[in-house]
Amino acid sequence: xxxxxTAPEFTAPLATGEDVESFTLSDALEDGPVVLAFFPGxxxxxxxxxxxxxRDRLDEFRASDASVYGISTDLPFALNAFHDxxxxxxxxxxxxxxxxxxxxxxxxxxxGIEDAARRAVFVVGADGVVDYAWVGENPGVEPExxxxxxxxxxx
Numbered sequence: 001x002x003x004x005x006t007a008p009e010f011t012a013p014l015a016t017g018e019d020v021e022s023f024t025l026s027d028a029l030e031d032g033p034v035v036l037a038f039f040p041g042x043x044x045x046x047x048x049x050x051x052x053x054x055r056d057r058l059d060e061f062r063a064s065d066a067s068v069y070g071i072s073t074d075l076p077f078a079l080n081a082f083h084d085x086x087x088x089x090x091x092x093x094x095x096x097x098x099x100x101x102x103x104x105x106x107x108x109x110x111x112g113i114e115d116a117a118r119r120a121v122f123v124v125g126a127d128g129v130v131d132y133a134w135v136g137e138n139p140g141v142e143p144e145x146x147x148x149x150x151x152x153x154x155x
Contacts, residue, residue, distance in 0.1 A: 001104045003133050007036075007124040008103040013094040014069075015079035023069070023093055025124070032065035033131070033155035034124045035148060036093075038101070038117040040110040040139050042074045042082035050119070050142050055088050057145060066152035069093050071100060072117050106135055121148050125155040 001007070007025060014023035028034050037054060039047040054061075054068050061068050068090040072079065076094040083092055093100070098115040101107040110116035121143045123132035132151030134143050 001106075001122060001130055001133055003130055005130045007122065007128055007130050008100075009128075010100055010103065012071075012100065013076040013096070015076045015083055015092045015094060017080055017083035017088065017091075020076040020080070020094075021091075023091070026128070028067055028069075029124065029126050029128060031067060032126055033067070033152050035061060035066055035068045035152055036071055036104075036122045036124065037068065037143075038071045038104070038106050038120040038122075040072065040108070040116050040119060041113075042072060042078050042092075043085070046119075046140050046142065047072070048082075048086060051082075051088060051092075052086055053142070053145055054090065055086065057149065058089050060149050061152050064149075064153040064155075066123070066155065071095055073098055073101060073113075073115065108139075110139060119143070123148065123151040123155050131155040 119136035
């Protein structure tokens with residue numbers, strides 16, 4: 001998935017911290033740009049830091065009418081617990097069926113688990129086109145948050 005590509009449409013379970021709902025990308029795009037932040041696994045140190053950083057910077061994204069969603073291959077029930085532990089102010093998408101990691105070409109092996117999510121961030125503009133794409137080569141490296149914010153503001 002690269003800048004200029006049309007983002008694959010999908011529907012997946014959405015963990016809000018309380019319930020499991022349904023998320024559809026095209027519905028979310030009606031409200032503005034969408035930041036999709038893939039992470040390898042809930043309750044791990046770097047993933048926790050990454051999601052907490054998005055939490056702490058959410059006001060900047062909202063100022064651009066952008067919505068932020070974390071995505072991992074964890075079950076939605078685990079993501080609800082992770083959401084609550086970090087007191088997140090944005091929902092998490094469960095890719096337990098591992099469809100999104102393949103559609104967005106971010107599948108990797110992580111901690112002995114095949115088809116986990118590589119750490120990656122995509123900003124999808126309201127028109128459904130990828131305006132920003134970052135895929136980490138090392139699971140310990142986080143995205144450049146200022147770049148993500150700027151891309152969301154420009155989307």
